[in-house]
Amino acid sequence: QVQLVESGGGLVQAGGSLRLSCAASGRTFSSYTMGWFRQAPGKEREFVAAISWNGGRAYYADSVKGRFIISRDNAKNTVYLQMNSLKPEDTAVYYCAAASGSYLYRSSDYDYWGQGTQVTVSS
Helix, strand or coil: CCCEEEECCEEEECCCCEEEEEEECCCCHHHCEEEEEEECCCCCCEEEEEECCCCCCEEECCCCCCCEEEEEECCCCEEEEEECCCCHHHCEEEEEEEECCCCCCCHHHCCEECCCEEEEEEC
């Protein structure tokens, strides 16, 4: 069982930056692929980024590639999402998720979810 708690969301102007954190409980955190998803009002939840269990590989949606960076610290049971050059279209609730399998682009690939943190980017 893994419990995930996101933090770091807020209101920022376009072009600004935010850093999201996701703290995980449980001693098996390092065995999970970790991902970030987001859901804007009226839209489906979409993949943002994911990182392998040891941080060796990172994967990004095309819409955030070059602007967002995912990282993890297994000693702290925490995964991060550094978001730079934010745009109004990045406005959404951001969710952290943990996957025990090797697939990572779909919501259904993930076993555990956090409650989400709101990110609002003003123009």
